[in-house]
Amino acid sequence: MIFGWIRLLLMALVLLTIIYFVVGIYSRSVRREKLEKRFDAGGIDGDRAVYIEAGMKAYDKGLKKRLLWLIYILPLTAMAVTAYLVNLH
């Protein structure tokens, strides 16, 4: 029985890691597209590639990338809350 719970946790972590990376790739892609479009709209001096790389660097340090950790936090919290409400409430 304990073994079952450990197995569930491991399976959840593997699945959430896959989701984390896929959503991370998606999020980066959306940000890059936004930067490209912003530059192409005009009004920005300098090199296009440099501008985009600077924007991506800012993204890597920004809040939005950290919000991706919610992919781990939310489901595990939901599991804990469900277990609490079903068993102890």
Add this chain to the structure above:
Amino acid sequence: MWRYIKWGFRIFVLLFVAAFLHYTMPQRDIVQIINTYNKVTPIGSNWMFYSIEDTGTGAETTNTTRDIRYIDAVFPDGKTVMVYRNEDTGWFWPPYFKWDSSSLQAEATNYKSDKTNPTWVAVTHYGWRLPIFSIFPNAVGVTEIAGPDVRLIPWVNIVIFAFMAFVIFMIWRMLAQFRERMVDPALDRMNETLDAVDREADYAKAQARGVWGRFMAWIGSWKSKPRR
């Protein structure tokens, strides 16, 4: 013909998903509990509708007979009855993480009442009662309510369905993004390459025709000239 097969398949998938959700999602019945008991239950090919082994109430037995807790209840009309089983769901599906069947059974017994002085409760459960397969919905929780006419709003289901809609929307967006940023540029590059190959082939053909044409002209020059 092919169209019918395609639509039949789609409808089948849709019905399967709907049935799966209807089985798995929590529902609440307003009932009066009339009896609680244990019954040694043989489990055969309907095992899919009982807890898997390796859970709290399933681990004790690995054979096909299991002692299962049951809750008998009657709906406010006084005639329609429902029998719930009360089993731990364990670590896997459905993800209710229920391991308090013993406590739940005690609570249900505590709410037991008779017809003259009924206590109304909302039994949260999932699953179906299908007598033909001997399957029972699994009770997850029991709460006392004011009366049989209380209106229960399924907040949990609303939240879960909203979240599922959000996930489907995000998957759709991600696929669209993937196609726009990865697949389409790759296809464009491939088309450009093919066009280049095509152009080269045309050029080579033109060249070849030139050589061949010159060669034929040279052969032609060997032909005898029409006599004057």
